[in-house]
Amino acid sequence: MKLAVLGAGAVGRSVAELAGEYGHEVVALADSSSSVVNDSGIDVSDALAHKDDEGRVGPEDPETALDADYDALVEATPTTLGDAEPGFSHVRTALERDRHAVLANKGPVAERYADLRELERASDGAVRFEATVGGAIPVLSTIDDYGPETITAARGVLNGTANFILSRMAAEGLDYEHVLAEAQDLGVAEADPAFDVNGTDAALKCVILANVLGDREYTLDDAEVEGIADLPGTALDLAAEDGRTVRLIGEATPAGVRVGPRLVPENGTLAVSGTRNIVQLETEHAGRLNISGRGAGGPETATAVLADVNRLRD
């Protein structure tokens, strides 16, 4: 398939780099200020080298990428809340041109799910967004395969940064501030970690799960969200004395969407350590299903994007 990749951050870069390996061709790549377009395929390593040297991937305006001759548009620009722009408009352009859209950007799926589905209905193109929940973990395709109506609830650890901080706090008996600084040094946490540690990122993923599972539309405003920044190390010590630990757990259940620190058994399924993510699906006929793996990262998330692209090809 011919791909237009919007966004040249960790995920967009990896999608562009790995596309060839999956038998696809990149005809356009855009960052926030520029793009490079070639209907017979761009030179990806050349464009990324250009980005590293000059701060832009190519000579064109970013909008030019939207007009390229692609089969599927990959939306990998940063997640924005509210109207989810400009990601939403990018997807709209693709669908109005009867092209497919594959999202790594959570904004449009979490904040404008009904609008997104409406655009899809009017289009010959399809929308896929496996990469928006749990990175490399095949959560949405599993729900799709089983049938959303047979899944009664989803819950799990959906933010690697928060999980890294909580597992380090528990293991080392250190305080939040200390572990956060360490996580930033390691590149696990961003300079501004608010999105991860205040629960927003996990909540967006749970909202997407709720949208896929439920029969009403959810947005971030419908979610009950609490972060981990107020948790002292002593709380984790007390939990450990009792064979428990604390994890930032997100839930999408018929009762709604809820994210917050919760007590879980220390050696239980949900107490994954480090940046690992886990999703637990409650199925109607098959009990509980646990899927775990890497929930973030360029190549990991790109793997989910390209798996979506492959599904479109079939």
Added chain:
Amino acid sequence: MSDDASADGTAPQAHTVRLELVDEPGELLRALEPIADNGGNLLSVFHERGSLTPRGHIPVEVDLECPPDRFDAIVTGLRDEGVNVIQAGAERYGEEVTVLLVGPLVETDLSETLSQIEDGADAAVEDLSLSAPDGATEEASARLRLAAEMGRTSDVLAVVNEVAAEKDLHVVEPLAELEGSA
């Protein structure tokens, strides 16, 4: 399970009764009759066939539910029928729930916080661990194990959240539906 269990003492409560039965046909049925006859509701019967008490009898554990004022009548009824009741205790609380509280616990009168939770939720504090490494005026953490009546842990958690909100404390709730399941 009754949902209208209130503090007035008439709501059914869970009890566990341990009996010793002679290994003869009909013994179990005979032992269970006085329970229903005196207003009790059988919840479960654990009949340990194969294991014997020191006196050579079969131990049976019966979980039942009845209004508080009927329990003595049930035990008396059993004994009147010649059933050997070796242990009869009002097991008022059938479930436990553990939470963490974080915040100015000492400053906001921890003892009053606990009383408010016990009174408001009709629960009992079974265990408390407090960690206040920076002294009484700083942020502290506590782990509370609360005993609740069967099926009422979500009500208990609601009260804990209410009391905590008043005192600006954070609550870390358990993910209860996961406990003990694979």
